Amino acid sequence: MHLSAAERALLNGEGGPAAAMAMRLVAAAGGLLGAERLVEITSAHVDGCLYHGDGGVEFAERLVEGGGRVAVPTTLNVGALDLLHPARVRADAHRAAMARRQMDAYLALGCAPTWTCAPYQVGHRPGLGEQVAWGESNAVVFANSVLGARTERYGDFLDVCCALTGRAPLYGLHLAEHRRATVVVDTSAVRAELKRRPVFYPVLGTWLGLEVGGAVAAVTGLPQDVPEDALKAMGAAAASTGAVGLIHVVGVTPEAPDLETALGGGEPERRIALDGTALRSALDRLSTTRSERVDAVAIGSPHLSLPEARRLRTLVAGRTLRVPFYACTNRAVLGALEDEGAVHDLREAGVDIVVDTCVVVTPILPDGGGVLMTDSGKFAHYGPANTGYDVVYGSLEDCVASAEAGRVIRDEGVWA
């Protein structure tokens, strides 16, 4: 792989040991991905700050000791602790201390303490065609699809190495030729009424990820005014069940004003359609139990935006939630909610606001397991393995009604 003089200088240690290690890893990744060279990036979003074990702490602290400093504006994904509410996470002393050290190390590298999986909703919005290096699978899909920025799916470690060097391997979705859709996804058989409901989009994403795997899809038939939060939910679910990095929504997302443009003038390799059977099967996959029991509700994966949090406030007004109800969001949204006086209302109804992290990446849910209800395709996908809870998927309205009743209530009519 070709390296520029500046890149070779970093490799030779002229930027210090951390930059050298970062450049070794970026160059090695580029080599194994078949990149011919690196590309300069304008920003990074780093997922590596979540504690998975002591190895990740050792890596981050090695970068700090080596004088590491990010070369481009860099936001941070969730950590394993709620730093604003330290008692929230059940962690033994070792885990809590190591998770904190890992978060601190990334701050020491110059990353911004955003602690969110939705950095694109707290002001980090690269523009159309901008080359960036983002981690966190949902954020990757959002940056590529909704913003039209160009990133591959960066994993932990490579994301911060890109941030430290200001470079990413030039391959895959960084290149225009790999951004054209190869699969056309027709949603015209789905009723317009269902497409206006947020509950549809995680189901669409779940099915899409299973169907297209790592291919770029062009989805036709969605409303032109589909909200950003619906696209976020669809992308997060698709990136959970598939290796999805980019979804064009025809007539909506910036690289897909029409189908021909999304296809880059070429012919698709495959055309698929979402029919009633497939929709039902994807919906059913999101629940692992048919029990009426509900022990906790969790929403906010990806983190709630301000409009989503406001919708929750409206829905819980005047109600008392009888089971633990966790709403995961970030500091920026929490601050805005505080300014609106909404935090008091939400807590009064029984909503627990979790920030900096979420209930599926770190132990927050009550010990002992049970049934977790959610309106998030991503929570429904990862919940069982990561929390030990069974999951039931429903709309936000279903989640609130169920939490109030203490048993699962789902509006099945919308799927009829």
Added chain:
Amino acid sequence: MTGTARSAAESGAGEIRCAGRVLVPGEAEGRVLLLRAPVSLWGGVDPASGRISDPRHPDCGVEVAGRVLAVPDTVGSSSSSAVMLELLREGTTPVALLLGRADAIVALGVLVAGELGYATIPVLEVPGEQLARLAERRVTVARDGTVLGR
């Protein structure tokens, strides 16, 4: 993109030889565990036990530690690099990874382990149809990417 996998399988007298594309070099020997569905290491494999932990995965509960893990496709979370690093640190790791599709996320976990001085494992790209033929065989993986199955 350059470097598409070139791999040729020859079978004769029960022996199979494949030429995988080397993503992370190394040598290994073990029995192949071919997963029946794509996996995300994060949320899919537990570093503490070295077992598949996703209850929706058809191989849930199967131990990957000590096996030559053949994965037709990897999906999902970008935290899988970190899970790979922990598998190597905990010693619950497969002895080699044969990926149907090159995946930088998983390979990076192995490269970082090398930077930190942990023992690493070979990672190869081997086309899916050849992975299928290696299932349950004892294989040796050579530094040049040759996989020899018996």
